[in-house]
Amino acid sequence: AQTVTQSQPEMSVQEAETVTLSCTYDTSESDYYLFWYKQPPSRQMILVIRQEAYKQQNATENRFSVNFQKAAKSFSLKISDSQLGDAAMYFCAYRSALGRGSTLGRLYFGRGTQLTVWP
Amino acid sequence: EPEVTQTPSHQVTQMGQEVILRCVPISNHLYFYWYRQILGQKVEFLVSFYNNEISEKSEIFDDQFSVERPDGSNFTLKIRSTKLEDSAMYFCASSADRFAYGYTFGSGTRLTVV
Numbered sequence: 001a002q003t004v005t006q007s008q009p010e011m012s013v014q015e016a017e018t019v020t021l022s023c024t025y026d027t028s029e030s031d032y033y034l035f036w037y038k039q040p041p042s043r044q045m046i047l048v049i050r051q052e053a054y055k056q057q058n059a060t061e062n063r064f065s066v067n068f069q070k071a072a073k074s075f076s077l078k079i080s081d082s083q084l085g086d087a088a089m090y091f092c093a094y095r096s097a098l099g100r101g102s103t104l105g106r107l108y109f110g111r112g113t114q115l116t117v118w119p
Numbered sequence: 120e121p122e123v124t125q126t127p128s129h130q131v132t133q134m135g136q137e138v139i140l141r142c143v144p145i146s147n148h149l150y151f152y153w154y155r156q157i158l159g160q161k162v163e164f165l166v167s168f169y170n171n172e173i174s175e176k177s178e179i180f181d182d183q184f185s186v187e188r189p190d191g192s193n194f195t196l197k198i199r200s201t202k203l204e205d206s207a208m209y210f211c212a213s214s215a216d217r218f219a220y221g222y223t224f225g226s227g228t229r230l231t232v233v
Contacts, residue, residue, distance in 0.1 A: 033221070035221050037224075042226065043156075043208055043226065043227050043229070044224065044225075044226040044227065045162070045210060045212075045224035045227075046224075047221045047223075050221050091161075091162060093162075095221075105150055105152060105167045105169075105174065105175070105214065105222075106152075106164050106167060106175060107154070107162075107164060108164070109161045109162040109163070110161065111160070111161045112161065
């Protein structure tokens with residue numbers, strides 16, 4: 001099974017500064033999707049950004065961008081101009097795009113990184 | 120923006136009781152999922168559901184669990200005889216198709232087994 005590792009249980013950043021959250025994954029597949037989800041105190045899972053493995057260009061969504069290194073199996077999330085509302089648990093997740101149809105939908109999550117934003 | 124709706128938001132039940140967690144997926148979505156998150160731990164896949172049958176289930180999804188789409192709009196997770204270790208946040212999710220980039224999660228049901 002695929003594994004997703006987030007080595008930083010906690011991170012903190014000053015408001016308006018930039019922070020990078022790390023994620024590595026292990027897979028033998030060549031085609032897959034990677035995601036970052038945000039979970040605020042309300043516990044809802046909110047999709048922040050996604051990356052298709054076949055695309056070399058790093059995904060960007062406003063202040064959120066990723067650094068996708070396929071050979072290194074690394075997928076970090078950069079949050080620029082951090083805001084108080086960015087404080088949340090962030091989960092990295094993997095989803096296969098190949099193989100048996102029944103496994104296409106399953107997400108594999110890392111353990112999460114708790115981000116604190118200081119004013 | 121369309122939402123996945125889960126009810127109740129919090130359920131307390133006694134050990135051994137049956138519980139049904141309810142979800143209303145986004146109306147044009149065809150793939151449905153349940154995940155759970157034990158407090159402080161990672162989010163874990165339970166089951167995926169398509170075309171009125173289970174597509175995949177994890178090792179967690181044993182005979183105590185079942186899913187159903189009884190009326191074309193609701194998607195339910197039933198736990199037949201709850202155990203203390205079933206206490207967790209349960210998330211429902213849906214997607215338009217299997218190639219969707221990501222899917223939409225509901226806000227979760229916190230299940231507490233006492």
